[in-house]
Amino acid sequence: MIKIIERKAQDATASLQRSIETGTKEQRQAVWDIIEQVKANGDRALFQLTHQFDGVQLDTLNVSEEEIQEAYKFVDEETVETFKQAITNIVQFHEKQKRESWMYSNPNGTKLGMKLRPLQRVGLYVPGGTAALLSSVLMTAIPAQVAGVQQLVLTTPPSKTGKVAPTVLVAADLLGIREIYSVGGAQAIAALAYGTETIKGVDKIVGPGNIYVALAKREVFGTVDIDMIAGPSEIVVLADEQQNPAYIAADLLSQAEHDVLASAICVTTSKELAQDVQAELVKQVQKLPRREIALKALEQHGAIYVTETLEEALDIVNQLAPEHLELMVEEPFELLDSIHHAGAVFLGEYSSEPVGDYFAGPNHVLPTNGSARFSSPLNVDDFMKKSSIIAYSKQDLMENADKIMRIARFEELEGHAQAIQIRLEQSSKD
Amino acid sequence: MIKIIERKAQDATASLQRSIETGTKEQRQAVWDIIEQVKANGDRALFQLTHQFDGVQLDTLNVSEEEIQEAYKFVDEETVETFKQAITNIVQFHEKQKRESWMYSNPNGTKLGMKLRPLQRVGLYVPGGTAALLSSVLMTAIPAQVAGVQQLVLTTPPSKTGKVAPTVLVAADLLGIREIYSVGGAQAIAALAYGTETIKGVDKIVGPGNIYVALAKREVFGTVDIDMIAGPSEIVVLADEQQNPAYIAADLLSQAEHDVLASAICVTTSKELAQDVQAELVKQVQKLPRREIALKALEQHGAIYVTETLEEALDIVNQLAPEHLELMVEEPFELLDSIHHAGAVFLGEYSSEPVGDYFAGPNHVLPTNGSARFSSPLNVDDFMKKSSIIAYSKQDLMENADKIMRIARFEELEGHAQAIQIRLEQSSKD
The missing domain is CATH 1.10.287 (Helix Hairpins)
Known part of the structure; x- marks a missing residue:
C-alpha cells in the first residue's frame, strides 16, 4: 500500500520521478527503419507494415462513411448527448484562448505587429485498444478546430478484423472530422509527416501513443511540429487538516487506476490526515474493477508526504511539477501564486480531478513527468502560428x-x- | 549566377527545399555518447570534452567579471550606444506580446481560467566563431526577459586561448545576464538539460548551433523544452513591375551573403523586372567582401520566378513558406491575407530585410526551411507556460x-x- 513519508522537501522527487522514455537502441532503430520505408514506398509500405504489426491485410486506408455510421451502435444515445454537452463546454473554454493579430504605428509612420493564423493541416493520432478514446479525440481536436484549422486528419490503427475503434469514429463524427485513415504506429506518424499517395502530409501531429509512436514523433519533429511526448498520469493533492480523507483517497485512486506507472501523491501538514487517507485508500480500492493496477501504482509511485510547514509542502509540490494538482485547503485561491509549476490546478473540495478529465471544459492533455516546468495544457495557441509584420516608413x-x-x-x-x-x-x- | 525560371507554382519548391538536418548515424552516436558522459561525470566530462573539442584545458567553467569588463575593449562606444537603442526597440515590440492570466465564472459559481507564468530558468546557447553574435544574444534573451524569466544562463564555447567571444559578453552585460559558462557543443546542451556540479539544469534551451548542438537539442527535448532547430537563412521577394530592381537585388544579396546554403528568391509577374534584378545582382555582388559565399548561394539556392499571374506568384510564396518575405508591391497590405506562411513579412520598399535583423524591434529568430507552416518567430509566449484553473462549485x-x-x-x-x-x-x- 501507499507509504507515508515524513520529511522535508529535499529529494522528494528523487524516488518518484520517472525518466523520459527515449527507448532502447533497438526500438529507435526499428522506428528509423519504419520511417525510411514509408518515405521510400508510401502507401505500399503502410499496407505492408499494417499487415506486419496489426495482423490485417487492408485494401484501403480510408475509413468509410458506412463504418462511421455503424459505430453509433456501440454508444448509447444518452452517452452521445452527454458527450455533446462536454463538447459545448470544451469549445466554450477554448474559445477564451483565441487571440487576435495586432499592429501599432509609431509617429514616423512605421507599422509593426504580429499576424496570427491557424495551421492549415493537422494530424490527430489516436491509439487503439483502450476505452478512454472518445474524450481523448475531443480534447485534441477541439483546440485545433477553435483555432480555425481547416484540415483535421485522424489516423488510428485497425484491429485484427480491419475495423477501427467505433468510439473514435463517433467522436470524429460528432466533431465533423471526415478524413480518417486506418493506420497506426510509427508508420502512421511517418505518413502524416512525409505524406504518401493517399495521405497528404500535415503541418503538425498531436495525440498520444506507445513508445514507437513517441519515438517516431520525436524523429519527425522539425519536418512537422509535434505536441509533447506524454508520460503516465500524475496527481498531487495538497491538503490541510480540515479536509475529507475520503475525497482525497478517491481522487488519488482516480489517477492510480489509469496505469501501473501512474503516480498519486498526497502532501499534507497533518499526520492524522495522512493516516486517514491511507485507511480510506485501503477501503476504497477494493471497490474498483482496476484495483490491481491501482494498488501497484500506489505502491510503486504513490506517497503521502507529511511536512512540518506549509512552505515545505509547497516546495514538494513545485519540485514535482505535477500534471494534476488539487488544492484541498480552506482558502485554495490564496495558494495559487505559490504554485510555480502545474498542468492543471483544481481548487477546493468539489474540484475532483475527473471533473476536468471530461466535462468542465479545460483540456485534459497536460504536461506530465515534471514538464509543467516548461510546457502547458494543449491549447488553441498550439494550433496557430505567428508572422512578424514590419512596414518601415521612409522617414x-x-x-x-x-x-x-x-x-x-x-x-x-x-x-x-x-x-x-x-x-x-x-x-x-x- | 541566379537563374530565371518561367513557370507556374507546381514544384516551385522541389529544387530549392533543403532537407531538415538529422545528421549521420555517426554524428548521432557521437552526440549520444557526449550526453551520456555529461550525465555520468558532470563537470569532469565538460572539462574533458572541452579539451577534446575546443583544444583548451580550462580550470573553471565560470566567466569572470573581469573578462566581461575587458570585452568592452572590442566594441567602440558608439556601437554600444546603437545596440542600446536596438535593445529599447526590441523590448518595446516584445512587451506587446505579453499576455495576462484570465478567469471567468459561470452562474453556478464555478471558476475556470488559465494562469500564465514565466519559465523559471532558461539556457541560452551562443555558438562561437562568427561576428554576428551580439544581435543574436539580444534576440534570444530579450523575449525571455520580457516574459519575466528570472534565471537566464548563457553558455558559449571558449576559443583555444580559453576566452569566450567578447561580443557575446558585451551583449550579456548590456542585458544584465550574469551567469555565463565557458562551454560549447553538445556537452553544453547536455549540461543545461541534466545539470552538473557547476551548471544547474534549466527548463528550456534556446539558441542556434552547429549540427552537434542541433542533434543534442533534439535528444534532450522532453527533459527540457527547446526552440526550433534552425536552418540556413532564406528570403523571398514578391515584386510587381513598378519596383526598383536595385533594392530587390540588394535585399537578395543581404541573405545570400550569410551562407552558401542560404536561399534568395524573387517572385514576380514581370519578365523585365526579373532581368533587371539579375543584372543588378551581377553588378552589386562584386562590391561585397563575402561575394564568393553570396554567388554560390545564388547559384545553388537562388531563383527568380516569373509567373503569369499574381495568384501563381502567391502560390509559390506559400509553397516556400519563407523565413523572410518582402512584399515589394504597390499596395502591400492588400496582399497580407493571401500570405499563409511566413516568418516575417516586410511591407513596402523601405522595409529592407536588414531593418528587421537588428533594429526595428521584431525578432530575427524566425522559422526556416518551410517551418513557417507551423512555427513562429521567437516570442514571449515561448518563455511562458500556462496552467488550467478549475474551481468547480458544489452546485x-x-x-x-x-x-x-x-x-x-x-x-x-x-x-x-x-x-x-x-x-x-x-x-x-x-
Missing part, C-alpha cells in the same frame, strides 16, 4: 539608416549595410 | 455528477466515477 529608414548600417558592419555583413545604403542613395533622388 | 458538481460519471463509466474508469459518487453521497449529509 524611419532615413533617420535610422546609420545605426542599422553600423550594426551590420560591426557584424561584418556588408551586404546587409548595402541594402540600406542603396535606399539612402537612390531615394534621396526621389 | 455544478451536483448538477453534472450524473454526466461526469456516465462518461467515466463509458470509458471503463470506475475510480473516476467513484471520486464523483463519494462527493454526492457525503456532501448531501452536509
